[in-house]
Amino acid sequence: MSDFTGNFWSVYVAALTLLGILGCLVLLWVTARKKVVARADNTTGHVWDGDLREMNNPLPRWWMWLFVITIVFGLLYLVAYPGLGAYKGELGWSTRGEYEAEVALANKELAPLYAKFTAKTPEDLAGDANAMAVGERLFMNNCAQCHGSDARGSKGFPNLTDTDWLHGGSPEKIKETITLGRRAQMPPMAAAVGSADDVKNVANYVLSLSGSPHDSLRAQLGKAKFTACAACHGVDGKGNQAVGAPNLTDDIWLHGWGEQAVMNMVNNGKINEMPAQAAKLTEAQIHVLTAYVWGLSNRPAAAKP
Ligand code: HEC
Ligand code: HEC
Incomplete structure (x- = not known):
């Protein structure tokens, strides 16, 4: 595929190249013709x-013929290989x-x-x-830039070595994730929750679910507001892999x-x-990656170091 978006630059580049080569020929011809008045000695x-x-x-x-040969070589090269604007060359090489x-x-x-x-x-x-x-190399080349070379992820990119799954940790679900990708969506919920204070309360309730440090009074007040979240995160806050809603507990x-x-x-x-x-990736490569990712959190007996 040519990188030229229009014909103009292609013609411009081709013309400049050919004019340059023609210039060399003219230079040779003119200097060969020019008579310098020499002295007697x-x-x-x-x-x-x-x-x-x-x-x-x-x-x-011999020098002059070398010069001519480079010009002929240059022209033959431009016929055979891509070099003149968008012209692909007779050999079709790219x-x-x-x-x-x-x-x-x-x-x-x-x-x-x-x-x-x-198999x-x-x-x-x-x-x-x-x-x-093989799986590790595929992971390093295709996945590590987001999930980290140790597959432990970072903010926004899930850790693939633990047993906490957004979309499911069975080989079938992992393969589905890799093949088709995933798009998790949480809409802005402030309006459904209520005032800024209500948002703060429900946040404390969420923190209480995992026993994280929180304000217990606010958590109690926020509990009722969590109904707005239950559709995705579940009444108990344990999440729902069908919509990729994480476990909040x-x-x-x-x-x-x-x-x-x-x-x-x-x-x-978000x-x-x-x-x-x-x-x-090919289907076979995805198959190997599925096994690799699954193995990160399900150490099979044979692979134990
Ligand atoms: C451009 C960044 C990016 C690349 C490249 C990428 N991922 Fe992901 N991956 C993500 C993000 C972001 C998520 C989380 C999606 C979500 O929030 O639901 C994710 C989720 C996943 C999940 C689901 C985790 C779970 O908890 O359910 C798996 C499995 C996964 N990736 C494997 C891979 C593999 C294997 C590769 C390499 C072939 C890869 N990813 C390449 C960004 C990436
Ligand atoms: C329409 C579905 C939906 C609703 C409703 C919803 N969420 Fe979410 N929530 C999600 C999804 C999906 C994610 C994961 C986004 C991702 O994968 O990056 C998420 C992520 C989160 C996270 C981040 C968890 C983490 O591990 O960092 C928190 C906290 C959260 N939600 C709290 C709430 C609260 C509180 C409410 C109610 C006010 C709520 N969500 C309502 C779908 C929902």
Whole structure:
């Protein structure tokens, strides 16, 4: 695919390139023609360092032919390879094509290995040290930038090594998450809760659910307001994986801990997205990643160090 958005710059670049090469030819032709009036002793009259005199000899033939060969080479190269604006070249070569051919070759070479992996269930695969080494590399290349190289996540990016799941920790659910991505959405809830004081009260009630430090009087006042949250987080606050609503009773905080953090969630809501990987990774790669992620919190006997 060409990076030119319009025809103008393509023609402009091609014309500049060809004019440059033509310029070289003209330079050679003009200088070959120019007669310098030499003196009887064939010197030009230029003298340096007292006695160093410049002779008026023509360029060596071999030098001139080298010059011509570079010009011919340049023109042939531009016919064969992309170089003249958007013109693709007769050989049809491109860095993208070369990359795709390499990936296709690598995928073909790895196919028998992946076939062995996909024949196993994720649970079994998690005990296969070979597969987990591949899984770790896939994770480092595709997931670590968000979930961390130790998969423990950070604010807004869930920890994948614990047993707390937003969307479910079974191999099926993990595979679904990786393949299709997830989009968790909590709307701003302040209006449904009431006054700013009510928001503060319900935040303290939420903190009380996990035994986190809180104002117990406010928590009692806030309890009734939690009905606005129950549709997603459950009446008991234990969450609902069908809508990706986290458990609020486990003292694990995706978006920060404390009264202010909870009030921010209620006031502003949150949209949090895990990008779908189906277009980026093969099904077999996702299968191995599923086993890898599942294995992080379900240490199978065989994989124990
Ligand atoms: C651009 C950042 C980003 C990348 C890259 C990314 N993730 Fe995620 N992932 C997220 C976010 C954000 C969430 C939380 C979504 C939510 O709040 O519901 C998430 C959630 C998940 C979950 C669900 C956790 C749970 O508790 O249910 C799994 C499993 C997961 N990611 C695995 C992966 C794997 C495997 C990869 C690599 C192929 C990956 N992620 C790449 C951002 C990312
Ligand atoms: C429409 C569903 C919905 C409603 C209603 C809702 N939430 Fe949420 N809430 C979510 C989702 C989904 C997330 C997770 C966002 C994410 O994955 O990043 C969340 C996250 C949170 C968090 C962050 C938890 C953490 O681990 O950091 C808190 C706190 C919270 N909600 C409190 C409340 C309170 C209090 C109410 C009621 C006033 C409420 N929510 C109402 C869907 C909802």
